[in-house]
Amino acid sequence: MPSLPEELKDLESKLQHTLRKLESIQKALDESTIVVITDQTGKITYVNEAFCRISQYSREELIGNTHRIVNSGYHSREFFKHMWKTIGTGKIWRGEIKNKAKDGSYYWVQSTIVPFLDERGKPYQYVSIRTDITRLKQYEEQIKYMANHDDLTGLPNRRFLREQFSKLLKETKEEERLLAVYFIDLARFKNINDSLGHSVGDEVLKQMAARFRTVLDQKLFLTRVGGDEFVAVAPRVNYQSILAYVRTIQQMLARPLEIEGREFILSANIGISVFPFDGEDLDTLLSHADMALYHAKEEGKFYQFYHRTINQRLIRETILESHLHRAIERDEFILYYQPQYDLFTGELIRLEALIRWYNSELGWIRPDQFIPLAEKIGLMPKLDEWVLSTACRHRKMWKQRGGVEADLSINLSASHFQIPGMAKRLLSIIESNGDDPCRWEFEVTEHIMMQDSAVVYENISQLKEAGVKLAIDDFGVGYSSLGYIKKLKVDRLKIDRSFIKNLPQSADDQAIVAAVITMARQLAIDIIAEGIENETQIQLLKEMGCKGGQGYFWSPPISETEIELLLHGAE
Template sequence: MAQDRSLQVQDELNDPLEHRLKARRLLQIANVLFGVLLLIGAQSLLAGHWLNTSLVAAALLLVALGRYLNRRGAVTASINLVICSLTALVTLSLWFSQGLYSGGLLAYPAILIVTGMVAGLRLFIAVLLSMLLAVALMTYAALSGLQSFEPLPLGLGRMFNVSSILLVCAAAVWLLASDLRKTLLRLRREIRRVQQSEANFAHLAQHDALTNLPNRVLIRDRMEQAIAQARRYQKRVALLFLDLDNFKTINDSLGHGTGDELLKAVAQRLQASVRDMDSVSRLGGDEFLIVVADVDSLAAVSAVARQVQEKLAHPFVLKGMQVVSTLSIGIALYPEDGEDFDTLLKHADVAMYQAKSSGRNAFCFFDAQLNDASHERLTLELDLRQALRRNELLLHYQPIVELASGRLLAVEALIRWRHPLQGMIGPERFIPLAEQSGLIVEIGEWVLQEACRQAMLWQAAGLMPFVVSVNLSAVQFRRGDMEALVRKVLGSTGLPAERLELELTESILLQDSQAFIDLLGRLKALGVGLSIDDFGTGYSSLAYLQRFQVNKLKIDQSFVRNLQGNPQDQAIVTAIIQMAKSLQLLTTAEGIEDETTRALLAGLGCDQGQGYLFAEPLTAQALAAFAQRQMLAV
């Protein structure tokens, strides 16, 4: 029991609203009781019923004390005092008057109603049991002759007392009904609030918070419905993947707030550009989707794409500024490009990137061949990222000889990729990919390290000294510290600097900045040689030859292979050789495949040559054997 009491008090403390409600209801009932008791007391006094007058006076004092305790915050004590004292006083009044014949018996139900409103279950049961006990006791007393109860004639006094008790009951029932009505009203409001919250949550789960457009979840559902409809009526559905051009620039320069305003304005224009049966969605960031249902022809889809682009071509006014934004659009069609949302989305994304690569502010339909090429490129790039770790890259070496004597002077390191599935892959396939992805920096470091390491192995094997030539990419100059790399490789391998030659493409030399010129000067100061690869195919200029002070020009094989039967190529090669001699530069001809071409180049004054006439690119072991034969020939 003590534990129940403790829990009740704790519940009241934890629910201050219920505590205040009980206090207010008790005060209201006490006020009604106070007024009714005054009336009953006055009537008893006038009728000369001194016992009843005394009991009513005691009740008034106890109710007044209860009101006082209630106002002081002792709500539980006030409830116990008022309920228990009234029950006791009513019982005494019944015992000393008419017993169960008395109209005061109606006070019992009134007290029970009040108890149920303001008290706990334990007090309610205690009061009910005490009333039942009192009724049983009075019945026993009447039957045993212990007490005599005689009904008095009906009169105004009884009517007055019964009416007063009914008034108390009415007040209590009204307050109880009022509480029930308010509770039901609050419950209905809470139900509506929960329903609204659920509706809001459902809306947020299917819509973008910024633009209020359908999100990926909802657009997937609408796309699937459109596909089902198109399948039934043999129609098409188009999925347009839209990406804002240069949105990052706008976002970074004008701020994210302005970027959000632009996205909301774009969403409004997109919705105004399509039919009611079509759907616009924000996929995320600056990417949007449009589902065009019930498509008859490609021309109709093209018209939608053009209309969208025309809508967005007009400037947006954001924070007093005019902002122009264009769209790149990729289009995938059901059923030609896919039969489900995920496939169509992937293909529309591919088409969108094709639109961007074609100059932006354009739209492209999905092309399966382009997709296959993109997939192959992506797969090759992923494999290339693992190639170094898996030791799949290797170097072949092509000899560079003196044209006059055939003596081995140098070797050019040429990278190969031994792919586990595709076999040997040449650099023309994967080097452009490595440059675009940035992998060329890591690959270039490996090539330089491996070529220098192999040169030292040849030297340790007693081969004649010759130069190893390594090609460099423009990306390596932009993203790597070439001077530090060359120093580190020469230091770690022990290769003399004069035995290393770095081949530069003309695109590298076009950087033509003071920092680049200083870098080449520092590399030359280390003692390494510099040559220009594929000379004549790019921006050939005497100016940069003088500024960069290279050691050698390599004549591109496109001029060498047709040298005998093409006077124009012969004139170009002659001019390159003469220019090189005037600048005191060496020349190396690439792609020599026959003796006649070698003799002609030697006659023109070319110093060195490489090509299949002398040897194809060789493995390190085969190159060692080639060099051994050279030594024996000498």
């Protein structure tokens, strides 16, 4: 049996070993875990080194204090009330807490608070074991930010708008005021992307977003919802402030952007819907603002408030679109023709083919209703080819029946010229019908001058080489450029009827028509005046040197049967 001193030595050895293990555990805790002990009132009685490091306070500053010293103000009173209620009943509490360090920076900890109970089952102290999750929370915040913001402009996205809208609406209702939704679309932004590249387009969007943030104060919730479209929500407003924001945006757009040494002046269209008149939820207000935006674009307005007639118009357009897709296969289109005459000889010089649409359910649909719609939904190339093919058949029929063979002209969509191979396709239609391209004239609007691309010029060159003539329709009301007229090798200009109808009463219109005719003669380009209605207009146009004309003075657009009679009478 060992002696007592030997037992003491053995006990001391075991104790030293245990202390070393405890020191190792404490060292490990100090490196990886934050440990804090408080009494039952929350006063700090112990902190380890890890807590001092993360909080940047010394032990002397922490011991005897409470956790209010690191309170960040992030959590609500109810949050801490629930925590104390849990540990006060002897239960363990777990949760994430955002604290504030001595230098003002914030950090997050995953905390487990364990109550120590006395013999009566009441807590006499609490041990908090915490781990630093600041980086994890930063990653979470970054992921959340990326999910809720546009990565190009840094603006909130549609998803974040949905999250915040109920709060904005609540604030508006509490103050019994209005809430406005602005749907903003940058006009002709696609042209910048297509002509100068996406890098320039992206820079334009970033600069525009920065300007929006600057000029639209913190009261507005601004988002980018895609492409060149932005949505701003203005809570707690009246009509005066709604319009004030519109003027602010207009003034902002007047200042040019400078990108890569180029200056850009952008325009925009804005659709506006207002709570509670135009809807009481975000989806309805956005939809109505979008409708108003569409109307603003169609009417060439800077901004447009939503009203119910816009909705009715769009409903009709939707109905038209559904019928338009099937109109060709159902043989609903009809070709009418309007004659063009030599003002000096009275001779018939050409027939302009004009498409008309009759639907058994909707009746006659005006060209100014269905042609812009067909353009928008990409059906114009198909309609153009139908017109050309049908007119070819009609001319072949008139010729077989012994009528005078007149030249024909058709209207083509300017966007059709952007399609590679368009010229070959149209020429093949003419040739397959045994027709001569030299007897054809294709009319386009001045919009073609805005499509300065290699594809456009390739198509025009192929048509011109085959003998097809090119006319600019409605000349003077759009983008007129002598340089482009020369570059496109235009054969004929058609003076728009809006300049003819007030002749000779309008001195301004008379001066414009005279200038166009003089310019055309100097460029060796033919001129035709549209919309002639009386002999006085004919005499004045002849004096100015205009050679051709068309209008109701001779004939409105007439059917193929009436044209056949006209051609027989012209023999």
